[in-house]
Amino acid sequence: MTLPPGDSAPGKPEATISIDEDRSVVEAKEPSLHRRILEDVEGKILSGEWPPGHRIPFEHELTEQYQCSRMTVNKAITELVKRGLIERRRKSGSYVTHPHAQSAVLEIHDIRLEVESLGLPYRYERRARLSRAAKAADRRLMELAEQARLVEISALHYAGAQPFCLEERLINLAAVPEAINESFEATAPGAWLISQVPWSAAEHRIRAVGADARTAELLAIAPGTPCLVVERRTWSGGVYITHVRLTYPGEKHELVAEFAPSHPKQAL
Amino acid sequence: MTLPPGDSAPGKPEATISIDEDRSVVEAKEPSLHRRILEDVEGKILSGEWPPGHRIPFEHELTEQYQCSRMTVNKAITELVKRGLIERRRKSGSYVTHPHAQSAVLEIHDIRLEVESLGLPYRYERRARLSRAAKAADRRLMELAEQARLVEISALHYAGAQPFCLEERLINLAAVPEAINESFEATAPGAWLISQVPWSAAEHRIRAVGADARTAELLAIAPGTPCLVVERRTWSGGVYITHVRLTYPGEKHELVAEFAPSHPKQAL
DNA sequence: CTGATGATTATGTATATACATTATATCCAT
DNA sequence: ATGGATATAATGTATATACATAATCATCAG
Numbered sequence: 001m002t003l004p005p006g007d008s009a010p011g012k013p014e015a016t017i018s019i020d021e022d023r024s025v026v027e028a029k030e031p032s033l034h035r036r037i038l039e040d041v042e043g044k045i046l047s048g049e050w051p052p053g054h055r056i057p058f059e060h061e062l063t064e065q066y067q068c069s070r071m072t073v074n075k076a077i078t079e080l081v082k083r084g085l086i087e088r089r090r091k092s093g094s095y096v097t098h099p100h101a102q103s104a105v106l107e108i109h110d111i112r113l114e115v116e117s118l119g120l121p122y123r124y125e126r127r128a129r130l131s132r133a134a135k136a137a138d139r140r141l142m143e144l145a146e147q148a149r150l151v152e153i154s155a156l157h158y159a160g161a162q163p164f165c166l167e168e169r170l171i172n173l174a175a176v177p178e179a180i181n182e183s184f185e186a187t188a189p190g191a192w193l194i195s196q197v198p199w200s201a202a203e204h205r206i207r208a209v210g211a212d213a214r215t216a217e218l219l220a221i222a223p224g225t226p227c228l229v230v231e232r233r234t235w236s237g238g239v240y241i242t243h244v245r246l247t248y249p250g251e252k253h254e255l256v257a258e259f260a261p262s263h264p265k266q267a268l
Numbered sequence: 269m270t271l272p273p274g275d276s277a278p279g280k281p282e283a284t285i286s287i288d289e290d291r292s293v294v295e296a297k298e299p300s301l302h303r304r305i306l307e308d309v310e311g312k313i314l315s316g317e318w319p320p321g322h323r324i325p326f327e328h329e330l331t332e333q334y335q336c337s338r339m340t341v342n343k344a345i346t347e348l349v350k351r352g353l354i355e356r357r358r359k360s361g362s363y364v365t366h367p368h369a370q371s372a373v374l375e376i377h378d379i380r381l382e383v384e385s386l387g388l389p390y391r392y393e394r395r396a397r398l399s400r401a402a403k404a405a406d407r408r409l410m411e412l413a414e415q416a417r418l419v420e421i422s423a424l425h426y427a428g429a430q431p432f433c434l435e436e437r438l439i440n441l442a443a444v445p446e447a448i449n450e451s452f453e454a455t456a457p458g459a460w461l462i463s464q465v466p467w468s469a470a471e472h473r474i475r476a477v478g479a480d481a482r483t484a485e486l487l488a489i490a491p492g493t494p495c496l497v498v499e500r501r502t503w504s505g506g507v508y509i510t511h512v513r514l515t516y517p518g519e520k521h522e523l524v525a526e527f528a529p530s531h532p533k534q535a536l
Numbered sequence: 537c538t539g540a541t542g543a544t545t546a547t548g549t550a551t552a553t554a555c556a557t558t559a560t561a562t563c564c565a566t
Numbered sequence: 567a568t569g570g571a572t573a574t575a576a577t578g579t580a581t582a583t584a585c586a587t588a589a590t591c592a593t594c595a596g
Contacts, residue, residue: 033581046504048466058546069581074547082350086315090547104374104472104524136576171536197316204372204525208476208496226494228476248476249417257374300549326576339549341576358577359559 007038037076052098104257115159126185142240149173161217166247175241202234219249303342320366332534371523383427391426410508417441431487443509470502487517
C-alpha cells in the first residue's frame with residue numbers, strides 16, 4: 001500500500017506520514033482515514049448530492065479513490081449502515097436510505113439534576129409510602145403475577161418553593177425485595193433504585209393531561225391546568241421493576257429531544 | 269471467567285468451522301463471532317455482573333477466551349464504546365462507564381401513518397398558505413437572516429371526522445426555494461419536505477399547553493383543553509429549513525419512547 | 537419464450553500482521 | 567525522595583488476505 005502524501009486521493013489533506021525532519025508542524029490532528037471516508041460520504045448524503053435511493057460507489061471503487069484497503073472503507077460504510085443512512089444489498093451495492101421515521105434521542109436526567117441545572121434549589125419530600133398487594137389495575141400496568149406485592153410511593157420534587165414534579169411510583173417487591181426496608185423519606189426512589197437493580201429496558205409514554213383536584217392541590221395549581229405527564233415502565237429481563245408517573249405542572253416544563261435522521265436500527 | 273457450555277471458548281455454540289462432510293446440519297444461523305462477543309459483554313454489563321467502573325478483560329484476554337483474532341474482539345468492543353457502555357483508556361484498559369443520563373429513542377412517524385395505524389381514515393386539509401418576510405419573532409425561532417422570506421402554512425390532519433392534529437409551519441425559502449411553487453393543498457408539507465431536502469439535525473420540544481380560543485375552534489375542543497404540543501426545528505448544515513408546531517388535542521394522544529438499553533443509569 | 541444452471545460480483549466476516557499513540561510503570565541519577 | 571529518561575502495555579488504525587454468502591446476470595436446454 002502506498003499513501004502518496006499529496007495527490008490522487010480526493011480532498012486529501014497534506015501531511016500523512018511525514019514525521020521525518022520537522023516535528024513542529026503537527027498539523028492539528030487530522031482524523032483517521034475511515035473517519036474521513038465516513039464524513040465524506042455522510043456529507044454527500046446530507047447535502048443531497050447523493051439523494052435517497054442513490055447507489056454509492058462500491059467498496060472497491062472507494063478503495064481506489066482513497067488508496068486504502070477494503071477493510072478501511074468497510075469500517076466507514078458499516079458505521080453509516082448502523083446510523084441508518086445507508087442500506088447494503090449483496091451483489092447489488094450500497095444505497096442511500098429513504099428516511100422514514102425520525103428517531104429522536106430524548107435525554108432523561110435525574111430530577112435533582114434537572115432542577116439544579118435551572119439554578120434553583122432542589123428539595124425532595126416523600127408524601128406517602130405503603131406496601132400492599134397488587135390490584136387488577138396495577139397488573140394491567142405492569143404485567144405482574146396474581147399475588148404480587150408492591151411498594152407504592154408518592155413524593156414531590158421542589159424547585160425552590162414551587163412544586164416541580166409529582167412522582168407516583170410502584171415498585172415490584174418480587175424484583176426488588178430490599179425496597180420493603182426503605183422508607184424513601186430522604187432518598188428519592190429513582191436514585192435508590194439505580195443503585196439496587198440493573199435494568200435492561202424502559203418505555204416512556206408522554207402526554208398532556210388536565211390536573212385533577214388532588215394533583216392540582218399537591219402541585220399548587222388550579223384544577224384543569226395542563227400538565228405534562230411522563231409515564232415510565234422499567235424492567236430487567238422480562239421482570240417489571242417499577243412504574244412511575246411524573247406529572248410536571250403548567251406549560252413551563254419542556255422535554256427536549258435532539259435528532260439525527262435515521263430509519264431503522266440502533267440509536268447512536 | 270468461564271462460561272463453558274461445551275468447551276474452552278465461552279458460550280460458544282457448536283459447529284463453527286465444520287463444513288467438511290455433512291452440510292445438512294446448518295444449526296439455525298448462529299450470529300457472527302463479533303456479535304456474540306458484543307452480546308456477551310453487553311449482557312454482563314446490563315446484568316450488573318460488571319458494574320460501572322469495572323475493568324473488562326483486555327483485548328488479548330478476550331482474544332484468548334474466544335480463540336479469535338484481536339480485530340474481532342476490537343470490533344465488538346468498539347461498538348460498545350459507540351453505544352456508550354464502555355470507555356477505553358490506553359495502557360490502562362476498558363471500563364464500564366458510569367451512568368450519566370438515560371437516553372430514550374423517540375420514533376416520530378409521518379402523521380398519515382400515525383393515523384392509519386390507529387385504523388382510522390386519514391384526511392389532510394390545508395387551511396392557509398402565504399409567503400411573507402420573516403418577522404422578528406420568526407427570527408428568534410429559526411435564526412434567520414434579516415431579509416429572509418418564508419412560506420407559512422396552517423393545516424389540519426384528521427382521523428376520521430375528528431381533527432387529529434393542527435400543523436403550523438414555517439419554511440425558509442432560502443433553504444427550499446421550490447416551496448414557493450407548492451400550494452400544499454393536496455400534499456402535507458412534512459412529507460413534501462422530506463422528499464425535497466435532506467436534513468442533518470432537528471430539535472424537538474415537547475410540552476403541555478391549554479388550547480387558546482383559535483386552536484380550540486380548529487381542533488373542535490373546548491378552550492383550555494390540555495394539548496400536547498411538539499415543536500420541531502429542522503436544519504441542514506447550519507441552515508434552518510423549517511419550524512413546525514404540531515398540536516394534538518386532548519389527553520388521548522401519546523408519544524411513546526422505547527428505551528434501547530444504553531447503560532444502567534439514572535432516572536428510574 | 538421459459539426455466540434451470542452456473543458464473544460473477546459485492547458484501548460479510550475473520551485472520552495475521554504492523555506500526556502509531558498514549559498512559560503507566562520502572563529505574564537511575566541527582 | 568525527586569525528577570526525568572526509558573521501557574512496557576493496551577488501545578487505535580490500517581493492510582493484505584481469505585473464504586463465505588447472497589443476489590444478479592448470462593447462458594443454454596427444452
